[in-house]
Amino acid sequence: MAIDLRPSQALKLLHDFNYEMVRDDDRDLSARQITILLTVYLETPPHTVRGLAAKLNVTKPVITRALDTMGRMELLQRRRDLADRRNVLVQRTVKGALYVERLADLMVAKSRELPL
Amino acid sequence: MAIDLRPSQALKLLHDFNYEMVRDDDRDLSARQITILLTVYLETPPHTVRGLAAKLNVTKPVITRALDTMGRMELLQRRRDLADRRNVLVQRTVKGALYVERLADLMVAKSRELPL
DNA sequence: AACAATCGTTTCGGAGCCGTATCATTTCAG
DNA sequence: CTGAAATGATACGGCTCCGAAACGATTGTT
Numbered sequence: 266m267a268i269d270l271r272p273s274q275a276l277k278l279l280h281d282f283n284y285e286m287v288r289d290d291d292r293d294l295s296a297r298q299i300t301i302l303l304t305v306y307l308e309t310p311p312h313t314v315r316g317l318a319a320k321l322n323v324t325k326p327v328i329t330r331a332l333d334t335m336g337r338m339e340l341l342q343r344r345r346d347l348a349d350r351r352n353v354l355v356q357r358t359v360k361g362a363l364y365v366e367r368l369a370d371l372m373v374a375k376s377r378e379l380p381l
Numbered sequence: 382m383a384i385d386l387r388p389s390q391a392l393k394l395l396h397d398f399n400y401e402m403v404r405d406d407d408r409d410l411s412a413r414q415i416t417i418l419l420t421v422y423l424e425t426p427p428h429t430v431r432g433l434a435a436k437l438n439v440t441k442p443v444i445t446r447a448l449d450t451m452g453r454m455e456l457l458q459r460r461r462d463l464a465d466r467r468n469v470l471v472q473r474t475v476k477g478a479l480y481v482e483r484l485a486d487l488m489v490a491k492s493r494e495l496p497l
Numbered sequence: 498a499a500c501a502a503t504c505g506t507t508t509c510g511g512a513g514c515c516g517t518a519t520c521a522t523t524t525c526a527g
Numbered sequence: 528c529t530g531a532a533a534t535g536a537t538a539c540g541g542c543t544c545c546g547a548a549a550c551g552a553t554t555g556t557t
Binding site: 276366 | 385402
Binding site for chain 4: 295324351
């Protein structure tokens, strides 16, 4: 069964999801941060700073700063690449996995409430 | 046919949508701004600063500043309530309607690309 | 070994957004 | 008519993020 979303449903889903995020969290992640987080959790490793910057079409400091922030939140962690010590590998954390899971649950819940 | 979104599909949709937003726009809207915009475009008028603040559980200056920003972008506009001149009515614009339409189209497009 | 290239980080000035408190304007109540 | 209440905007100090440039560390090249 394909996902057949109508424009009005798409907007309502977008609204309800963001609405819930805004109401719940004091500190919500930016679009860039969410994209970085989900890229790390959905795509196959390894993930480097340079690779993420290129993929998202942003500068490297943007990734560095996002890792600082989300590292502080324990949603992601850095690790040196032992094979090439210039690289930093971005890895998942338990707390990050739970956060991503919560995003998914919220999205699923809001999609179920959509009118036909 | 109900919208039956699995968690993995929800995450991919969330990722792909944000990814596209980040790649395309230099200046992307925050979660709060998107919520305000969609609230005005989806829910029935009138929309006041106070009403939006209460609905989103944020302070009034948050709404005022968001209206400044999105007003500059011409996505929303202010108008004095002639019945009660203390009120400011938040209204849609042509440019804002096109932006919202683009959001919907992007969401629909990404949802169609989801794996079964 | 010496130099260039790569990688991630840091620095810098500038801009946006935050919450709290305060303000001007308008309306309502006595 | 006068004071209280309501509404939205503004001032303030603080925090985060931005892009560009410069930096240290590491690796590859010759």
